[in-house]
Amino acid sequence: GAGVSQSPRYKVAKRGQDVALRCDPISGHVSLFWYQQALGQGPEFLTYFQNEAQLDKSGLPSDRFFAERPEGSVSTLKIQRTQQEDSAVYLCASSLGTGSSTDTQYFGPGTRLTVL
């Protein structure tokens, strides 16, 4: 596709439910990132993949958060037993993954998660 796409765009969950958020990166992009953006804040890094390998998950706030990218393309961020503090916009980004100083991350529109 032309850009990064995410689905669903909006998700409402009751506290305790599990949710799955999907990200389709730009075709051919090796690196994929997940960020969490709380209201009025800048995005915060969650996790990073290079192809199917999850190289960094240091930003995941708890073991309720799990991300995967099994075939090195589409990625899913899963949150188990959602809590109200999980309410945020979840942004996915992808990049060529060259590691050069011009390697730009391209962001999707985000999924707005509201936990009631």
Add this chain to the structure above:
Amino acid sequence: KQEVTQIPAALSVPEGENLVLNCSFTDSAIYNLQWFRQDPGKGLTSLLLIQSSQREQTSGRLNASLDKSSGRSTLYIAASQPGDSATYLCAVPYYGNNRLAFGKGNQVVVIP
């Protein structure tokens, strides 16, 4: 960890005035610095990327400068228009060139 600060948090200007948005970061060992635009309910759009070896980068009415040694960048938007109303985010990579650390943003309103 890299800390990024953006000042002012919010500003309103009349149409036609120039905008000056400031960003500071704590660790000067960066690969690059990016400015993004975010419209309400939307994702981030990359505006400018300045490599660590560059002092500035220009695109149309936008000009971004980088002073790596002092940990500062400034985004200038000339002759502001109502369509420039948005939140502008500054971001720098840390621990290599993958994770981005963001500021909280400058929320801009251009009054017609």
